[in-house]
Amino acid sequence: MVLEPLELLLSFFASFVLELPVVREIMRWDMAVLRESPWYQEILKEGLERGQQ
Numbered sequence: 291m292v293l294e295p296l297e298l299l300l301s302f303f304a305s306f307v308l309e310l311p312v313v314r315e316i317m318r319w320d321m322a323v324l325r326e327s328p329w330y331q332e333i334l335k336e337g338l339e340r341g342q343q
Contacts, residue, residue: 298327 301317308316324330 298324302329 297317301313304313304317
C-alpha cells in the first residue's frame with residue numbers, strides 16, 4: 291500500500307509529542323516494520339560503532 295511508508299514516518303514524528311503507547315495504538319505501529327527501516331538500521335549501526343569505541 292502506498293500509505294505504509296507515510297504511516298511509519300508520521301508515527302516517528304508523532305512519537306516526539308505523544309507517549310509511545312498512544313502512538314502505537316493510533317498508528318498500529320509495528321516494531322518489526324520499524325526495525326527493517328533504513329533509518330533504524332543506520333541508528334543501530336551508529337550506536338554499535340559508538341559502543342565499540
